[in-house]
Amino acid sequence: xxxxxxxxxxxxxxxxxxxxxxxxxxxxxxxxxxxxxxxxxxxxxxxxxxxxxxxxxxxxxxxxxxxxxxxxxxxxxxxxxxxxxxxxxxxxxxxxxxxxxxxxxxxxxxxxxxxxxxxxxxxxxxxxxxxxxx
DNA sequence: GCCAACGTTGGC
DNA sequence: GCCAACGTTGGC
Numbered sequence: 001x002x003x004x005x006x007x008x009x010x011x012x013x014x015x016x017x018x019x020x021x022x023x024x025x026x027x028x029x030x031x032x033x034x035x036x037x038x039x040x041x042x043x044x045x046x047x048x049x050x051x052x053x054x055x056x057x058x059x060x061x062x063x064x065x066x067x068x069x070x071x072x073x074x075x076x077x078x079x080x081x082x083x084x085x086x087x088x089x090x091x092x093x094x095x096x097x098x099x100x101x102x103x104x105x106x107x108x109x110x111x112x113x114x115x116x117x118x119x120x121x122x123x124x125x126x127x128x129x130x131x132x133x134x
Numbered sequence: 135g136c137c138a139a140c141g142t143t144g145g146c
Numbered sequence: 147g148c149c150a151a152c153g154t155t156g157g158c
Contacts, residue, residue, distance in 0.1 A: 009156090031141075053156055096157080115140060115155050136158085143152080 003126040004037065004047035005110060006062065006084070007117045015049055015059045019086045023065065026118075027073045027081045034118035038082050039068045047084065048121060048129060050110070057093040058129055062086055090133035104128055 006026065008014070018024050029035055041047075045064040051057055066083035099105045105128060109119035121129075 007156090033141095056157075113140085114157070117155085138157095139155085141152105141154080143150100145150090146148090 002045045003121040003123055005050055005119045005121050006047045007050045007052045009053045010051045010055050023083060023085045025081050025083050027071050033116055035080060037118045037120060038080055041082050043067060056096040059093045060086060060089040092133050094129050094132045098132060
């Protein structure tokens with residue numbers, strides 16, 4: 001089982017929208033690194049749901065419910081989507097500031113390559129984030 | 135709203 | 147295959 005972090009701008013698609021709909025088709029990714037990460041996702045993997053720009057915090061946990069397939073929003077065969085469902089909202093959101101201040105998390109992709117919208121997370125990092133949220 | 139960092143495109 | 151120009155992301 002692998003862990004990931006997926007970013008969304010709450011203006012466009014927030015955690016609350018996600019919960020209301022009960023599932024999400026993660027479309028519109030147009031970056032090779034992000035796409036490769038999506039292709040590596042397996043059903044049952046967990047992803048931290050992060051609000052970028054506004055909020056700048058990890059707000060909940062999503063689970064992969066469907067592995068990658070052709071992105072229906074484009075004809076271009078290079079791009080794919082995966083599907084998620086919400087697992088739970090964190091008791092307390094974990095902010096980017098908190099993550100930056102924790103030296104155990106200094107190697108997170110979120111810090112090192114902040115622009116990548118779909119990123120891998122180590123189990124240790126995932127567990128630390130969860131601990132911070134309680 | 136600004137701008138640094140990064141990715142992509144296209145001319146050569 | 148290099149690199150300048152451009153576009154986008156996202157933190158501040």
